[in-house]
Amino acid sequence: xxxxxxxxxxxxxxxxxxxxxxxxxxxxxxxxxxxxxxxxxxxxxxxxxxxxxxxxxxxxxxxxxxxxxxxxxxxxxxxxxxxxxxxxxxxxxxxxxxxxxxxxxxxxxxxxxxxxxxxxxxxxxxxxxxxxxxxxxxxxxxxxxxxxxxxxxxxxxxxxxxxxxxxxxxxxxxxxxxxxxxxxxxxxxxxxxxxxxxxxxxxxxxxxxxxxxxxxxxxxxxxxxxxxxxxxxxxxxxxxxxxxxxxxxxxxxxxxxxxxxxxxxxxxxxxxxxxxxxxxxxxxxxxxxxxxxxxxxxxxxxxxxxxxxxxxxxxxxxxxxxxxxxxxxxxxxxxxxxxxxxxxxxxxxxxxxxxxxxxxxxxxxxxxxxxxxxxxxxxxxxxxxxxxxxxxxxxxxxxxxxxxxxxxxxxxxxxxxxxxxxxxxxxxxxxxxxxxxxxxxxxxxxxxxxxxxxxxxxxxxxxxxxxxxxxxxxxxxxxxxxx
Numbered sequence: 001x002x003x004x005x006x007x008x009x010x011x012x013x014x015x016x017x018x019x020x021x022x023x024x025x026x027x028x029x030x031x032x033x034x035x036x037x038x039x040x041x042x043x044x045x046x047x048x049x050x051x052x053x054x055x056x057x058x059x060x061x062x063x064x065x066x067x068x069x070x071x072x073x074x075x076x077x078x079x080x081x082x083x084x085x086x087x088x089x090x091x092x093x094x095x096x097x098x099x100x101x102x103x104x105x106x107x108x109x110x111x112x113x114x115x116x117x118x119x120x121x122x123x124x125x126x127x128x129x130x131x132x133x134x135x136x137x138x139x140x141x142x143x144x145x146x147x148x149x150x151x152x153x154x155x156x157x158x159x160x161x162x163x164x165x166x167x168x169x170x171x172x173x174x175x176x177x178x179x180x181x182x183x184x185x186x187x188x189x190x191x192x193x194x195x196x197x198x199x200x201x202x203x204x205x206x207x208x209x210x211x212x213x214x215x216x217x218x219x220x221x222x223x224x225x226x227x228x229x230x231x232x233x234x235x236x237x238x239x240x241x242x243x244x245x246x247x248x249x250x251x252x253x254x255x256x257x258x259x260x261x262x263x264x265x266x267x268x269x270x271x272x273x274x275x276x277x278x279x280x281x282x283x284x285x286x287x288x289x290x291x292x293x294x295x296x297x298x299x300x301x302x303x304x305x306x307x308x309x310x311x312x313x314x315x316x317x318x319x320x321x322x323x324x325x326x327x328x329x330x331x332x333x334x335x336x337x338x339x340x341x342x343x344x345x346x347x348x349x350x351x352x353x354x355x356x357x358x359x360x361x362x363x364x365x366x367x368x369x370x371x372x373x374x375x376x377x378x379x380x381x382x383x384x385x386x387x388x389x390x391x392x393x394x395x396x397x398x399x400x401x402x403x404x405x406x407x408x409x410x411x412x413x414x415x416x417x418x419x420x421x422x423x424x425x426x427x428x429x430x431x432x433x434x435x436x437x438x439x440x441x442x443x444x445x446x447x448x449x450x451x452x453x454x455x456x457x458x459x460x461x462x463x464x465x466x467x468x469x470x471x472x473x474x475x476x477x478x479x480x481x482x483x
Contacts, residue, residue, distance in 0.1 A: 005137075044096070075089055137167070166209040166210065169219055179202055250475075259370075264367060273456060282372040312378070331373070378399060386406045399423040399424070
């Protein structure tokens with residue numbers, strides 16, 4: 001089977017969030033499973049310098065974009081056996097300080113940038129020496145690809161066009177632009193309607209993919225059910241209910257070749273389930289790095305997050321104001337809303353011996369926080385899948401999560417199964433409910449045998465890509481076999 005993946009970000013080449021981790025890990029896992037895999041992504045500023053193995057290909061791009069034509073180049077890298085990454089080089093669009101925005105504001109030409117990228121993906125699918133059987137696109141930035149493929153197959157003479165799969169990583173981000181942006185697609189007007197790309201008079205890139213893809217997946221089974229409801233559907237629940245038979249929820253996996261507690265270049269100490277002395281040392285090291293008193297007997301809570309309401313940053317602040325009077329410490333790594341950034345910095349100044357906040361993105365520090373913390377906080381308002389709770393499990397940091405989306409699918413509370421319990425869940429979206437969950441964690445910390453039981457279950461949990469890959473291959477095959 002031959003599959004071309006497409007994503008606006010791929011770790012380790014580019015990243016703003018979990019999308020990059022998932023797509024990079026999935027591509028490697030599919031290749032390991034024996035598929036021929038291509039992966040298309042933009043060539044952003046600085047990537048060539050960091051990865052000198054990337055080289056120009058013979059493919060050139062010259063595509064219409066509304067009333068003009070835009071040229072580009074294709075660079076490539078043989079990342080793994082059976083896996084080639086195709087980087088789209090277009091300096092005007094992608095050689096910038098950020099991927100989607102700067103100083104908190106989206107680039108005003110994001111429609112042009114990602115309509116162009118979507119067209120490049122279709123161009124690759126048609127003219128690569130190997131012909132993919134299926135194109136798997138991720139999120140709104142390539143949401144137009146299934147519509148472009150549909151048009152090429154039905155009206156532009158590409159009878160052997162590949163099938164398409166769209167994965168929705170977060171329905172809150174849909175790529176909605178003014179009506180005029182549709183002209184950039186160079187598609188006929190009759191695709192711009194309520195059953196296609198039109199959304200209340202505007203162009204919706206994700207909706208175009210939902211209506212036209214042969215297969216739609218989301219990143220957890222519960223989220224696949226949630227987005228069919230008005231509360232979680234982002235205005236597209238009716239469209240999704242119409243495509244329900246083509247919708248599948250597949251829980252993301254973890255790349256354990258990177259997220260590991262032994263031989264990890266980002267950690268100062270290795271540790272394992274049978275010997276946690278290295279974790280104790282990581283805790284002391286993290287406390288020192290974050291400017292907190294080193295205290296091995298004080299429970300340390302962590303959070304790594306975009307500071308936005310979706311991630312529960314607002315209720316986290318409220319709960320911490322209440323709970324930091326207790327014998328505990330808290331560390332944060334994140335960025336997002338300037339108001340929330342300032343609020344967490346103020347919290348750290350108010351409780352200098354108990355709270356520390358690092359604003360920004362720091363990949364090595366994220367590993368150290370997962371390894372050094374006793375508990376990891378994920379109080380999300382909604383969470384399509386979540387990865388940090390899975391990383392936390394492997395690092396022995398007990399997750400405290402709100403029971404939504406993939407958090408509910410991946411964490412087992414004591415009240416659900418005492419023998420298999422690996423985390424703490426709460427249900428009501430409020431600071432009060434989160435504070436109650438933190439109090440449960442403090443009780444757990446004071447009961448070492450029970451804490452060891454939780455850690456054993458947590459560190460033994462297996463969310464490897466082997467299971468996830470098998471599910472993807474199965475739905476790929478069923479999609480290709482369908483008429």
